[in-house]
Amino acid sequence: MTSDVLPDFNDVLSAAERVRGVARETPVLTHDALDEMAGGSLFIKAECLQVTGSFKIRGAMNRLSQIPAGQRAAGVVAFSSGNHAQGVARAARLLGMPALIVMPSDAPQIKVAGVEADGGIVRLYDRETESREEIAAQVAAERGAVVVPSFDDKDIIAGQGTAGLEFARQMEQAGTPLDH
Numbered sequence: 001m002t003s004d005v006l007p008d009f010n011d012v013l014s015a016a017e018r019v020r021g022v023a024r025e026t027p028v029l030t031h032d033a034l035d036e037m038a039g040g041s042l043f044i045k046a047e048c049l050q051v052t053g054s055f056k057i058r059g060a061m062n063r064l065s066q067i068p069a070g071q072r073a074a075g076v077v078a079f080s081s082g083n084h085a086q087g088v089a090r091a092a093r094l095l096g097m098p099a100l101i102v103m104p105s106d107a108p109q110i111k112v113a114g115v116e117a118d119g120g121i122v123r124l125y126d127r128e129t130e131s132r133e134e135i136a137a138q139v140a141a142e143r144g145a146v147v148v149p150s151f152d153d154k155d156i157i158a159g160q161g162t163a164g165l166e167f168a169r170q171m172e173q174a175g176t177p178l179d180h
Contacts, residue, residue: 007158012165015062015158022061022094023162024051028170043176045167052114055163056087056150062159063148064091072097074144079103079132082111084150089120100139102132 007015029044047055064076075098078088085101092099099120103112104127112122125135140147149156171178 005154007154007161011154011158012161015058015155016162016165018065019058019061019159019162022051022091023058024049025166025170026050026163028167028174041176043167043171043178045163047163052083052086052090054083054087055160056083057090058087058162059153059156059159060084060087060091060148061094062162063153063155064088064095064097066155067095067097067146071144071146074146075099076148077102077136077140077143077145078148078150079136080150081107085111085120085122086114086118088148089115089118092120093118098145100143100145102135102139104132 026046026049029046030042031044034042034044051057060078067076072095076088076092077100078084079102080088081104085103085107089099089101099115099118100123101115101120102123102125103115105124106127107124115122123135123139125132136147139145151157168178
């Protein structure tokens with residue numbers, strides 16, 4: 001990825017508006033034993049408590065919400081073995097879009113079930129003999145759908161950045177300055 005496709009701070013601020021009401025504000029946790037082992041105070045953003053179990057809903061919602069209304073009926077295609085898959089399926093459902101997720105045949109069943117619970121269609125593949133990128137590109141071309149990558153996309157990155165923005169605000173509100 002080149003720096004010209006990296007988001008800037010304003011992109012993250014805009015993403016925060018798009019994910020508001022979808023991504024929940026997750027708590028910041030501490031633990032005395034961890035602090036003692038680290039020799040300092042650790043603050044842990046508990047994104048495992050996010051609506052889909054990870055921060056990935058943030059990037060997915062930011063990316064999908066920017067697909068023009070006229071293109072949404074064709075849907076989206078993503079490839080992931082878990083968290084991104086669930087984030088895309090949830091964002092697509094909330095936006096009324098079809099989603100097909102290319103997942104390896106050995107993906108955790110709980111992740112497959114999570115995608116299906118949000119209305120996503122799962123296309124399993126054999127990671128030894130097939131390419132998830134090629135499958136996603138072919139399906140997208142056939143359907144006119146948008147491919148939603150898991151990380152190398154400016155809007156995905158900006159959406160994920162909203163967790164950091166939220167963390168900084170929470171620490172400021174707590175009156176806890178950060179040094180790292």
